[in-house]
Amino acid sequence: MVEVFKTNVTRPLLAKLLVGMINGEMPGHRANFDLEDCDRILRVVCTQGDVQSGRIIELLSGFGCQAEILEDQAPITQRFYCMAYARSLVQ
Numbered sequence: 001m002v003e004v005f006k007t008n009v010t011r012p013l014l015a016k017l018l019v020g021m022i023n024g025e026m027p028g029h030r031a032n033f034d035l036e037d038c039d040r041i042l043r044v045v046c047t048q049g050d051v052q053s054g055r056i057i058e059l060l061s062g063f064g065c066q067a068e069i070l071e072d073q074a075p076i077t078q079r080f081y082c083m084a085y086a087r088s089l090v091q
Contacts, residue, residue: 003051005067006039007060014063018042021059026052042067 009015015033022031028048034041042060044051053069060067 001046001050003044003046003053003056004070004072005042005044005053005056005060006070007033007042007065007067009033009040009042009060009065010035014065018060018063018065022056025059026055031056039070041070 009018012035015035019031019033022029022044026046029044029046029051031042031044034043042056044056046052057067
């Protein structure tokens with residue numbers, strides 16, 4: 001499962017810290033940020049079921065950051081590309 005969040009994270013060091021916490025504390029989850037995107041995207045892949053979105057939002061909130069699930073409005077071909085990209089992160 002893949003979940004994409006819109007965040008207000010702007011600092012690369014904070015993004016690195018948050019990714020480390022998600023990857024370390026949430027089994028099966030792998031995260032990465034795209035701070036270059038206008039929505040400062042956080043992508044999270046979970047290989048063991050659904051992404052624990054509420055927990056991720058809480059974790060970011062604990063660091064004074066906001067996150068909300070970005071609704072999927074991509075064309076079907078882009079969704080397939082995203083799924084292939086997510087799989088490559090896990091391997």
